[in-house]
Amino acid sequence: MTQELFEYILSNYTNLFSEEERRMHNKLQDYHNWLSLVEVHGIDIGKDKTGLFDLTMDEINSLASIDREELDKAIAARIWNMHKDELFINTCPTCGGIARTKQARQCRKGHRW
Numbered sequence: 001m002t003q004e005l006f007e008y009i010l011s012n013y014t015n016l017f018s019e020e021e022r023r024m025h026n027k028l029q030d031y032h033n034w035l036s037l038v039e040v041h042g043i044d045i046g047k048d049k050t051g052l053f054d055l056t057m058d059e060i061n062s063l064a065s066i067d068r069e070e071l072d073k074a075i076a077a078r079i080w081n082m083h084k085d086e087l088f089i090n091t092c093p094t095c096g097g098i099a100r101t102k103q104a105r106q107c108r109k110g111h112r113w
């Protein structure tokens with residue numbers, strides 16, 4: 001799967017995520033936001049350090065070992081394998097590149113249609 005197709009499926013077909021995939025995807029997003037705020041920027045968000053997020057310290061500790069990109073790639077691959085006949089892949093008529101959204105009328109190279 002190309003990077004373009006991966007990003008397109010992940011951002012345009014969240015409705016096809018399974019409940020478990022959505023839960024894990026959202027937890028990892030929360031975890032990475034938490035990581036950025038607390039660990040990278042050192043911002044104090046309260047004594048339990050989970051205040052702004054829907055996370056427990058136990059979850060934070062277990063999420064740390066999960067590769068977010070690997071999980072997202074597995075989700076996109078499953079959606080592609082199970083639903084490829086139903087998906088609308090919005091491609092540029094000039095270069096064949098995949099647009100960012102289903103509604104886009106411009107590709108990443110700047111062609112318009």
Ligand SMILES: [Zn+2]
Nearest residue numbers: 092095107111
């Ligand atoms: Zn194009």
